[in-house]
Amino acid sequence: MTITITAFEKSPDRGRGLARDMRVRWALEEVGEPYEVRLLSFKAMKEPAHLALHPFGQIPTYEEGDLALFESGSIVFHIAERHAGLLPDAASARARAITWMFAALSTVEPPIIDRATARIQERDQIWYEQRLSMVDQRIRQRLNELSRYLGSADWLDEAFSAGDLMMISVLLRLKDSGILQDYHNLSAYVARGEARPAYKRAFEAQLAVFTAASTA
């Protein structure tokens, strides 16, 4: 059955692979599932046809036969559950990998998103610098904890899993922040994710969309 995902027609990240279709593309590449992409403008994302798939009018979505999903975490979990390569077979290791997916999305990602929101939408406020500094402190607290946990290991558990895919996807948003580089093991962890052939294929695919939109 054909898998179709949605992505920005012209991503505001300018092809840096930071939009959330990237984690879905990466998961599909890891498990070797081909997929098609329907590109959407901001306007089309808020129109009835897309709202029928995504109640919040966002990307990514995932369609496979009569199944339609939204939320990148749920989509990656669905892919990981149905195909070998992203979740261990052993029950406990599998539960831990799923735990790391949740940790990435609900414990590590929120302050990182707050930072992006502050920089885009709150820059002109008189309290901007103070707010940014508070958000950065919350990010650093999480990175301190994550860095301590990871130590010198390659991945969060024994082998690369959907938990790492999600955590690295979340940390990538910090690459240009000047924060991640203070954590050598986390920077190396992110680089290990980026070096995976599946990540590279996914990155090139989303970059090709941005390049084509820019030259059209």
Ligand code: GTB
């Ligand atoms: N919780 C949802 C999920 O994980 O799927 C969040 C989905 C979401 O935020 N989608 C964004 C979107 O559709 C795109 S990825 N936004 C349009 C809207 O809400 O109207 C977020 C994103 C956007 C831009 C950058 N960037 O420029 O670097 C990075 C990430």
